Amino acid sequence: MALLVGRHLNKIDKKGRVSVPKPYREAVLAEGFAGVYIYPYFKFPALEGAGEAFMKRISASLEDNLELFSDAQEDLAAITLENTFQLSFDPEGRISLPVELCLHAGLDGQALFVGRGSRFQIWSPDAYEEHRSGALERAKATGATLKLSPQLSPQQSPRKDRGA
Template sequence: MAVFLSTFANKVDKKGRVSVPATFRAALEQEKSAGVILYPSFKHPCIEGCGDERIEQIAASIDALDAFSEEAENLQTILADSVRLTVDGDGRIMMPKELVDFAGLDETATFVGLGKSFQIWAPAAYEAHRNEARERARRSGATLRLVRNDGDGGGR
């Protein structure tokens, strides 16, 4: 699976078109994704984004839950609210107004690589979120146990 890295601020035009960062497009091409999948975040005022492989993992993980549970029903809204967008010849996507409004995007969208997925934020909201997350990590003494990446999802 491809990896989304780094942070990019790109202009959003009046029609809601925004350029997907070139490295993100390369990651999507690497995994042979048919486009970009976007949906509103459950946790933050931003848009979650991924390619086909990740959304298939999400769907399979939801399907593994008890079929009629509230948890499954809640998480199925990810799939219901998802949109698949095609990247045009200029590397842009046309974001639906509902998602633009949800994330409070105006003239600039901040693309944030999260590894297997990415987020799209309003710049000031992301700056506040990033600062808060770094402070939480510092206060908690966050550590990370590295796992071996052996090509099949990694083990230890």
């Protein structure tokens, strides 16, 4: 599927409607459902959303009877699905955010969409600024690095080196 990247600041009108950024709409439309699934992001005052494909992955972790997922992970999946809203696009590509979600994220007038690859988040601009400002410093401090997974192309042998 297409990648969700970048940041998009859109307005929430009096009726609680907000435009989903066009690139995100196109990406999730390709997954089948003409809308998005949105749930409260339990770690922070923010929302997280995705198309049908990602939600099915979460659902799959609940149906697994083996030991692939820990109890904690299953709980997380269950809680996420319980609190998820299925929001359809209107003809202009907007969704209307339920009050419960707006309260959790402290949304008021503006919604900042933040791309995360296969998902996206929705923040109030203020909360986002406060939370994200230290990301680069934190990553440096903790020495967090991203090991690139092997390319998807055939017959490529993985290397174990450190990404910058």
